[in-house]
Amino acid sequence: xxxxxxxxxxxxxxxxxxxxxxxxxxxxxxxxxxxxxxxxxxxxxxxxxxxxxxxxxxxxxxxxxxxxxxxxxxxxxxxxxxxxxxxxxxxxxxxxxxxxxxxxxxxxxxxxxxxxxxxxxxxxxxxxxxxxxxxxxxxxxxxxxxxxxxxxxxxxxxxxxxxxxxxxxxxxxxxxxxxxxxxxxxxxxxxxxxxxxxxxxxxxxxxxxxxxxxxxxxxxxxxxxxxxxxxxxxxxxxxxxxxxxxxxxxxxxxxxxxxxxxxxxxxxxxxxxxxxxxxxxxxxxxxxxxxxxxxxxxxxxxxxxxxxxxxxxxxxxxxxxxxxxxxxxxxxxxxxxxxxxxxxxxxxxxxxxxxxxxxxxxxxxxxxx
Amino acid sequence: xxxxxxxxxxxxxxxxxxxxxxxxxxxxxxxxxxxxxxxxxxxxxxxxxxxxxxxxxxxxxxxxxxxxxxxxxxxxxxxxxxxxxxxxxxxxxxxxxxxxxxxxxxxxxxxxxxxxxxxxxxxxxxxxxxxxxxxxxxxxxxxxxxxxxxxxxxxxxxxxxxxxxxxxxxxxxxxxxxxxxxxxxxxxxxxxxxxxxxxxxxxxxxxxxxxxxxxxxxxxxxxxxxxxxxxxxxxxxxxxxxxxxxxxxxxxxxxxxxxxxxxxxxxxxxxxxxxxxxxxxxxxxxxxxxxxxxxxxxxxxxxxxxxxxxxxxxxxxxxxxxxxxxxxxxxxxxxxxxxxxxxxxxxxxxxxxxxxxxxxx
Numbered sequence: 001x002x003x004x005x006x007x008x009x010x011x012x013x014x015x016x017x018x019x020x021x022x023x024x025x026x027x028x029x030x031x032x033x034x035x036x037x038x039x040x041x042x043x044x045x046x047x048x049x050x051x052x053x054x055x056x057x058x059x060x061x062x063x064x065x066x067x068x069x070x071x072x073x074x075x076x077x078x079x080x081x082x083x084x085x086x087x088x089x090x091x092x093x094x095x096x097x098x099x100x101x102x103x104x105x106x107x108x109x110x111x112x113x114x115x116x117x118x119x120x121x122x123x124x125x126x127x128x129x130x131x132x133x134x135x136x137x138x139x140x141x142x143x144x145x146x147x148x149x150x151x152x153x154x155x156x157x158x159x160x161x162x163x164x165x166x167x168x169x170x171x172x173x174x175x176x177x178x179x180x181x182x183x184x185x186x187x188x189x190x191x192x193x194x195x196x197x198x199x200x201x202x203x204x205x206x207x208x209x210x211x212x213x214x215x216x217x218x219x220x221x222x223x224x225x226x227x228x229x230x231x232x233x234x235x236x237x238x239x240x241x242x243x244x245x246x247x248x249x250x251x252x253x254x255x256x257x258x259x260x261x262x263x264x265x266x267x268x269x270x271x272x273x274x275x276x277x278x279x280x281x282x283x284x285x286x287x288x289x290x291x292x293x294x295x296x297x298x299x300x301x302x303x304x305x306x307x308x309x310x311x312x313x314x315x316x317x318x319x320x321x322x323x324x325x326x327x328x329x330x331x332x333x334x335x336x337x338x339x340x341x342x343x344x345x346x347x348x349x350x351x352x353x354x355x356x357x358x359x360x361x362x363x364x365x366x367x368x369x
Numbered sequence: 370x371x372x373x374x375x376x377x378x379x380x381x382x383x384x385x386x387x388x389x390x391x392x393x394x395x396x397x398x399x400x401x402x403x404x405x406x407x408x409x410x411x412x413x414x415x416x417x418x419x420x421x422x423x424x425x426x427x428x429x430x431x432x433x434x435x436x437x438x439x440x441x442x443x444x445x446x447x448x449x450x451x452x453x454x455x456x457x458x459x460x461x462x463x464x465x466x467x468x469x470x471x472x473x474x475x476x477x478x479x480x481x482x483x484x485x486x487x488x489x490x491x492x493x494x495x496x497x498x499x500x501x502x503x504x505x506x507x508x509x510x511x512x513x514x515x516x517x518x519x520x521x522x523x524x525x526x527x528x529x530x531x532x533x534x535x536x537x538x539x540x541x542x543x544x545x546x547x548x549x550x551x552x553x554x555x556x557x558x559x560x561x562x563x564x565x566x567x568x569x570x571x572x573x574x575x576x577x578x579x580x581x582x583x584x585x586x587x588x589x590x591x592x593x594x595x596x597x598x599x600x601x602x603x604x605x606x607x608x609x610x611x612x613x614x615x616x617x618x619x620x621x622x623x624x625x626x627x628x629x630x631x632x633x634x635x636x637x638x639x640x641x642x643x644x645x646x647x648x649x650x651x652x653x654x655x656x657x658x659x660x661x662x663x664x665x666x667x668x669x670x671x672x673x674x675x676x677x678x679x680x681x682x683x684x685x686x687x688x689x690x691x692x693x694x695x696x697x698x699x700x701x702x703x704x705x706x707x708x709x710x711x712x713x714x715x716x717x718x719x720x721x722x723x724x725x726x727x728x729x730x
Contacts, residue, residue: 068631182570183577213570216588217560217581219533222596225631226534229591229624230568233584237567240580245573264619272583272613272658279422279688280576307622310643314672318619321665337630 019355020103021341022362024302025206025259025330026092026144028107028137029071031083035136039128044121053125054117056181056212064210065224069336077334085334089140096333097143100341104362105144106330107133108175108206108259112149115180115209122151127161130171138170145366147175147204153211155191162192166199172366173202177209178231178261184238185245193251202255202300202365205238207231228337235261236269239299243273246286248294255365256299260332263301267321270295296323300365302330303357304339312346324353328362370694373681375452377709378720381557381610381653381682382447384488385437386412386462386480395479395486400472412476414463415566416559416578417687423579426688436686440491447685448494451695455713455720456685457496457523457555458488459610465528465561470504474512477502481516489521496720498526498555506539510546517550523719524553524608529585530560536589536596544598548605551718553651556589558582558611583658586612587620590650594624597637599649606716607650611684614652615659618672621646647675651716653682654696654708655689663699670704680716681709 030036037045057064069075071084077095079088086092097105113125126149133146148165150158165171174196182188184205196203208231214220215230235258248254258266273291281287287294301322309315319327332338345354363369386392389411393401403409417424425436429446437443448456464476477500484497499516501509516522525547527535535556547554560578565571567581568588586609599605624642632638638645659666670676683695696705714720 068634179569183567183572184569186570186573211570213565213568215568216534216592217530217564217566217568217585218535218589218592219531219564221534221588221592222537223631223634225595225627225634226588226591228627228631229620230588232620232623233587234568236584237569237572237577237581240577241567241569241572244577244580262619262623264622265616268583268613268615268619268658269580271615271660272580272656275656275658276423276576276579280574280579282422283574283576305623305626307619308626309618309622309672310674314618315622317668317672337627 018101019358020101021329021358022104023100023102023331023333024106024328024362025304026105026107026333027086027110027335028133029084029086031087036125036128036132039131040124044124047121053113053121055115055210056117057210065227068224072336073334074336074338089137092333093141096331097141102143103359104366104368106172106366107137107144107146108204109133109147109149110206110208114149114152115177115211119151119154119157123154123157123161126151130161130165134170145172146170147173148201149175150192152176152189152192153181155188159191159195162195162199171201173204173257176203176205178205178207178235178238179209179213179215180211182211183241185241185243185247190247190250193247193254197251197254202257204257204259205235206259207235207261231260232262232265236265239295240269240273243291243294244284244287246284248298249286249288254298257302257328257365258299259302260304260330262305262307263303263322263327264307264315264318266295266301267318300326300328300361302328303344304330304332305337306339306344324356325361327357328365329358370698371696371700371705373451373693373696374705374709376454377451377681378713378717379447379451379453379456379683379685380608380680380713381459381655382443382456382685383437383461383687384443384458384484385435386460386483387434387438392476392479392483395482396475400475412463412466414461414466414559415562415575417461418575421575423688425686429686440488443685444492447683448492450693451683453494455494455496457498457717458484459498459526459555459557460484460500461557461559464500465502465531468504470502470508473502473504474508477512481512485519485521497522498524499552500526501543503527503531503540506542510542513543513546513550513552517552520719520722521724522552523717524555526555526557528559528561529556529582529589529612530564530566532561532563534589534592536592536594536598538596541598541601544602544605548602553606553608553717555608555610556586582611583613583616587616590620590646591624594642594645595635595638597635599645600637600639605649608680608716609650609652610682611656611687612652613656613658614673614679615657615669617646617652618669647677650678651680651712652678653684654679655682655684657697661698663697666697667699676704676707677712677715679708680713
């Protein structure tokens with residue numbers, strides 16, 4: 001990972017040779033800290049410059065577990081005009097969208113203000129981020145689609161933001177993070193699900209976030225790798241909460257997408273839920289079906305970071321159990337653990353499954369087919 | 370179902386403390402007085418409510434008292450039924466939940482003495498786990514050293530959810546003591562409830578807590594591996610008890626991938642996580658979180674890439690399987706022998722040691 005990237009000569013890019021793909025997890029960044037100011041009330045400019053934007057952890061700047069790379073991003077992804085990785089549309093087009101023939105790119109802004117301790121500031125920042133996604137990205141490149149970022153700890157305000165954006169075709173999903181002040185199935189978040197269902201939008205749940213709970217059920221670990229691996233366990237608990245609280249019963253048209261948290265664990269979690277539910281279903285009478293059925297019918301999975309078994313057929317077993325029709329390809333551009341679309345699937349996958357994996361599942365789920 | 374063979378080792382049975390008063394004979398005057406004066410009643414953990422369906426199979430539930438509290442029942446329902454040579458007792462009394470290190474230590478000592486006297490002395494097939502609390506590592510080590518003199522104790526028992534991740538260096542004296550004394554370290558499902566029982570906060574339901582055990586085991590494995598416990602203690606065996614195991618392969622695929630990307634952060638991890646698990650980590654058989662069809666299960670065994678990882682367990686009296694179907698369908702004779710006999714004996718060196726007391730099996 002810590003390889004010095006050398007200048008390389010410009011190469012002719014074989015755009016036409018590549019099949020179109022959907023990239024369901026792209027992270028656009030702000031070029032400067034003040035880039036959102038045009039959409040943010042003046043009151044908040046002063047607030048950000050004096051007090052900042054405190055999250056449910058102690059660091060004023062930067063994450064509590066230092067990332068592996070600056071901004072957790074590829075060192076070759078700094079735009080030539082300056083600014084952090086992912087902050088330039090023209091460079092994103094040149095480095096990623098054009099050469100990889102990305103036909104659909106779903107934007108998932110992170111570090112937005114979602115989940116801040118000051119819920120009013122969070123709401124203002126989220127609304128600004130949504131305007132910024134339109135102005136800087138989706139209105140400039142029709143391949144890109146935005147996510148409605150919401151201040152999730154304040155359900156009614158988040159729902160109002162979703163209703164404000166409903167019907168705007170720039171947005172294809174509502175974006176939540178996995179780690180919040182409470183498990184995502186809790187009722188405080190239900191206004192979000194109700195508004196998403198009404199708007200006909202799926203809810204994407206991206207790994208990460210700081211809700212104040214340790215990233216393990218046994219307290220805070222020492223290392224960044226533990227946080228990175230731990231996101232997968234957090235996502236499992238978040239999904240278990242969504243299922244067991246009855247969110248899929250209450251909102252029967254709501255689809256959800258698990259983003260950047262792996263998918264290999266899905267069968268095991270579903271089997272465990274079903275087995276325990278057989279014993280304890282009297283505690284959750286609002287569930288009318290085995291938990292695995294809600295998951296298999298209502299949940300989709302982005303692929304990056306692809307689990308990496310020694311034997312590829314083991315991964316294909318897992319995909320068979322989940323279904324080739326449930327996976328959404330994602331690169332995580334410009335982050336350091338980016339998955340290269342030309343390398344994630346080996347030979348031997350049928351043309352139908354390959355097209356579903358790379359493009360068609362996403363077009364269908366996002367209503368763009 | 371696959372028929373169990375005679376002579377196996379049941380690595381996870383749960384003798385229940387009938388009531389806190391059962392420990393009074395094993396407490397000193399001060400703590401006996403504290404318990405009675407302060408009106409303490411019992412230490413039942415939310416992880417296993419007495420009357421929860423998971424806490425006891427319906428046909429193993431006694432007419433009165435806690436499931437697992439009667440030795441004759443355990444003999445008839447588990448030890449004789451499955452013709453085991455040994456069964457390892459893992460008491461799940463909530464001694465780890467209290468916040469005072471003095472009180473936790475007193476209860477742990479009493480619990481271990483109670484186990485030796487009321488169970489191990491009375492049934493030669495039983496072996497014990499040394500229950501310690503982590504409020505004080507120093508006291509935990511002292512208790513391990515005290516109990517280890519009795520060679521019927523074969524393991525140190527920790528809960529999967531406590532105050533800090535188990536790989537943290539503060540806990541290493543416990544692992545050093547275990548390795549030195551030939552004890553395995555068992556990590557059992559259950560929480561001290563000093564942190565929320567999921568890594569995304571407090572859920573609403575008991576079922577949620579139980580499902581979350583599997584996620585807790587995953588984060589503990591990450592911690593134990595990346596902190597370097599097995600680089601320091603290469604001979605140490607750790608056993609994940611009532612953990613489930615079908616989550617293991619995809620968990621390792623993820624951990625291995627990030628380890629390759631981030632090993633600069635933990636350069637002392639001298640082997641791939643997968644290799645560390647193969648050599649140092651074991652898993653009890655029950656519960657099996659998988660569909661009942663043998664085809665899927667055999668694919669899962671293939672994903673585990675080793676037939677040495679699983680140790681036979683009934684999880685008595687918890688409700689994990691029906692009738693005598695403790696072994697899933699489709700296991701080969703060879704795998705049955707490994708799971709029931711070879712793997713446990715390789716994991717618990719003290720099973721081979723003649724017992725130091727008069728209770729030779």
